[in-house]
Amino acid sequence: VAGAANCVKQQAAGEQAEARTAIQTALRAESRTLNISFDNVAMAASDFGGLYHHRPSAMVSPATVEDIARVMRALSRVPNVTVAARGNGHSINGQAQALHGVVIDMRSVKDPSSASISVGKEADGSFYADVGAGRLWIEVLDATLRHPGLPLAPRTWPDYLHLSVGGTLQNAGIGGQTFKHGPQISNVSKLDVITVNGELKSCSPTSNGELFYASLGGLGQFGIITKARILLEPAPQKVRWIRLVYVDFKEFTQDQERLICNRPAAFDYVEGFIVTNNNDAAAGWPQVPLPEGAFFNHRLLPANAGPMLYCLEVAKYYNACDTSTLGQQISGLLRALRFVEGLHFQVDVSYRDFLDRVHTGEPHLRNAGLWDAPHPWVCLFVPRSQIVAFDTLIFKHSKLVSKGVGGPMLVYPMLRSKWDHRTSAVIPEEEVFYLVALLRFSLASPRGPTAERLVEENEEIVRLARAANIHVKYYLPHFNRQADWQDHFGCKWNHFRHLKSKWDPQAVLSPGLSIFSPPA
Ligand code: FAD
Numbered sequence: 209v210a211g212a213a214n215c216v217k218q219q220a221a222g223e224q225a226e227a228r229t230a231i232q233t234a235l236r237a238e239s240r241t242l243n244i245s246f247d248n249v250a251m252a253a254s255d256f257g258g259l260y261h262h263r264p265s266a267m268v269s270p271a272t273v274e275d276i277a278r279v280m281r282a283l284s285r286v287p288n289v290t291v292a293a294r295g296n297g298h299s300i301n302g303q304a305q306a307l308h309g310v311v312i313d314m315r316s317v318k319d320p321s322s323a324s325i326s327v328g329k330e331a332d333g334s335f336y337a338d339v340g341a342g343r344l345w346i347e348v349l350d351a352t353l354r355h356p357g358l359p360l361a362p363r364t365w366p367d368y369l370h371l372s373v374g375g376t377l378q379n380a381g382i383g384g385q386t387f388k389h390g391p392q393i394s395n396v397s398k399l400d401v402i403t404v405n406g407e408l409k410s411c412s413p414t415s416n417g418e419l420f421y422a423s424l425g426g427l428g429q430f431g432i433i434t435k436a437r438i439l440l441e442p443a444p445q446k447v448r449w450i451r452l453v454y455v456d457f458k459e460f461t462q463d464q465e466r467l468i469c470n471r472p473a474a475f476d477y478v479e480g481f482i483v484t485n486n487n488d489a490a491a492g493w494p495q496v497p498l499p500e501g502a503f504f505n506h507r508l509l510p511a512n513a514g515p516m517l518y519c520l521e522v523a524k525y526y527n528a529c530d531t532s533t534l535g536q537q538i539s540g541l542l543r544a545l546r547f548v549e550g551l552h553f554q555v556d557v558s559y560r561d562f563l564d565r566v567h568t569g570e571p572h573l574r575n576a577g578l579w580d581a582p583h584p585w586v587c588l589f590v591p592r593s594q595i596v597a598f599d600t601l602i603f604k605h606s607k608l609v610s611k612g613v614g615g616p617m618l619v620y621p622m623l624r625s626k627w628d629h630r631t632s633a634v635i636p637e638e639e640v641f642y643l644v645a646l647l648r649f650s651l652a653s654p655r656g657p658t659a660e661r662l663v664e665e666n667e668e669i670v671r672l673a674r675a676a677n678i679h680v681k682y683y684l685p686h687f688n689r690q691a692d693w694q695d696h697f698g699c700k701w702n703h704f705r706h707l708k709s710k711w712d713p714q715a716v717l718s719p720g721l722s723i724f725s726p727p728a
Contacts, residue, residue, distance in 0.1 A: 227288070227308040228265040234286045235266060235310075238278055243269040243316070252294060252304075252311035258582035258652075259659055260302025262720065264292075264309050269316035273400070273408065273434045276312060280432070281406030283310060283716070288726050290719035291404075293432045295375025296344060298368075300585050301686035302720040303428070304375070309719060312432065314342030314374055322434065325351035327360060335360050335440040336397060341374030341433040348373065349563060353443055361443035361559070364389040367479075368566040374433040378718075379684055380425050380633045382622065382643060384477035384523065387468035390626035393424040393633060398437035401430070404712045408434070417630075422707045425633030427685075428718030429704075430711040444525035447476075447562040448538060451498050452520045453551035455510060457599045460518035463545045464621050465592070465640055467522065474541045477523035479620040482603055484612045485509070485517050490649070491612020493517075498553040508550040515610060516603050518619070520547065523562060573649065578614070581652040582659035585645070586666035587683040592621065592640035594678040601676055608665050615649035632704060634697055636681055643683060686721065693723045 228246070235244055245267045252267040270276045283289050290309030297304055305311065317323045323340035325348055330336065337352050337360075345362070346369035352360040364385040366376060377399075381392025389395060398412040401423055409431070411420035422430045454460035460480065467478050486492040493504040496519050509517075524541075526534050542552070561568075573579040590598050599619075603609060609617065624639045635641060646666065650656035673680050687693050694701045708715070708724055715724040 224265075224308050230286045231265045231283070231289060231310060234282045234289075235268075235279065238282050242275055242279070243271070245269070249311070251297070252306075252313070254297065255300070255302060255304060256298040256583055257300030257302070257585070258580070259300070259584060259663070260305055260720070262302055262305040262307035264306045264311045267311045267313060269313045272317065272319045273322040273402070276317075276432055276434060277402050277406040277408055279310070279312065279406075280402055280404060284405050288714075289716060291716050292718050292720055293341075293374060293428060295342060295372025296370060298371050298375065299720070300583060300684060303378075303684075303686065303718065305720040307719065314372060314432075317342045317434075327352060327355050327440070337362070337438045337440055338398075339373050339436050339438055341377075341436060342372055344372055345369040345376070346564060346567070348438065349560065352440055353560065359443040359445075360440040361563075362392070362395065362438050363441045364392055364395050365563055366392070369564055370567055373436050373438070377424060377433060377436060378426060378428045380627075382683070384479040384521070384620065386622045386626065387478055388473050388476065388626075390628070391622075391633070392438075393631050394626060394628050395439045396424060396436050397439060398435075399423055399433055400435035402432045402434055404431065404714070404716050412437075418707070419711065421628070421630040422632055422711065424628075424631040426707075427632070427721050427723065429632075429708055429721070429723065430717070432717075444476075444559050445527045446525070446556055447559055448524045448526065448534065448554060448556050449498060449562055449565075450522050450524075450538070450542075450552070450554040451496055452522075452542070452545060452547035452553075453496060453509075454518040454520060454547050455513040456546070457516075457518055457603075458596055459546040460520060461595055461619075461621070461642075463520060463547075466544075468621055468623060468640070475522040476525045477521075479521045479618065481519050481521065482617040482619055483517050483519060484610070485513055485515055488612060490614050495519075495616075496551075496553065498555040502553060505550060508548055510548065514604060520545070521620075525559065577651055577655075578649045581650065581656065582662075583648060584659050584662040584666060585647050585684070586669065587643065587645040588670070588673075588680040589636050589683055590642045590644050590673075590678065590680050591636040591638040592642065593638060595619075595621075595642045595644075597676060598642075598644065598673060598678050598680075601672060601678070602669055606669070606672065608669055609646065613646045613648040613650075615647040616645070618643060618645040618647065632700070632707075634681055634685070634700060636679065644680075645683075688722050690723065 249267045253261045253263040290306045292306040294304040365383045483495050484492045621642045715726045
């Protein structure tokens, strides 16, 4: 057995050396003018998830979009090569990695014509920003807020803005504004995409529409996005950020649903999360108060409170001129909600601080060793009709999350009609569906549990839900078997596979997803 294992190892090492030589040969001419590293590739073999460490044969740091096209053209002559674009490396499961292949670092594109963020106006008066795909959402926010005369901003956001535009558009880009404006992939009107042959294609719903929709939510399978046109709206100055505590899950979700279905929308942002009903610093009452550290009076909780509490999080945008009526307006909106009286927290912050709120907690997590440890996160979409069953099964009665997950356990609804069904993203069939996200933060083993154990716990949660006939779909999916991908895509699978055979028949792009392998 040991002999056979050695033989397999030697064969793998031989293939790796061969791949590396072929890539080096193909890129040699380019490496005179391009920044290509064949040894210093550790960054390309890492991501926020910390579960996969696949070393590529080369990491390319292009300065311009043309550099990316040149690299793709050069690599098109290499058999079985794989290529992954890397945005800001915040994937969980190695999605931006390419074992023995080539990783293209989109953050290094810096020349003004490729990486600038420029605001423009459509004929109908609406604003947009043309953004280099390697730029972070925080950079987009800062640039659009500086628009002279009228500060602007994208309409819809993820919770964390230090993600690249290109990387987020591979998934969907969801957050508390999704119920109102849809995910970020529903707020893009144009893309520039470099195909696997190194051709630059400008695409929109009316021009190269197939590649446009395939690329949105396309998990990096169809091309490298180099630029995106993002829809903007006038930015408010301030935000009233509110948290309300519930003990009853049904009341919590009914109120969330009422808020997302209200027209016009009562609030500009609706999310929610679950905390344990105790004083645990990472998972319990201390996670709720706004401003942070305000007193959480647990004596106000009714006697029937269970092991978990539910926190509705909403936000209302406003400008300095609205302040006289704001308090009254918000009191009116809150009166209809069924949170525990007295367990109501709020704070006024600038719009920028509100959007960048998750980043504010980052230094603390880094100092505590929680940022650089593995993050076996799991994010699921759960149909509305089954969210109460999910709560009962997993949050109320399963030991798997009874002590929390060391980080946020998000639960919030969104509307299917705000998603464009022509994109590649996969969501449940019901009009209202929930994101359930277990964003685990724990110290690396041996100071904390092993990442393998936590991955198994995530899988167990999904197994339990499916055994109870709860039709969960993964957000930020990752599978190792094509049959699981087929199951994930459901009725979209044949179309997705057809698009892949058209735009990347040799399965070069984003190998870290393990959806397709090169034809034999
Ligand atoms: P990377 O990890 O670099 O890449 C992700 C995938 O996109 C890879 O397959 C890669 O090959 C591909 N890719 C990257 N750039 C391009 C490009 N230009 N063209 C083609 N393919 C490309 N998601 C949400 O929707 N909402 C949230 O609120 C949210 N919060 C998060 C908070 C944190 C702390 C973290 C770590 C993640 C969060 N995510 C959220 C998930 C996040 O959107 C995805 O992990 C996203 O892919 C990360 O972007 P990135 O730039 O780091 O991508």
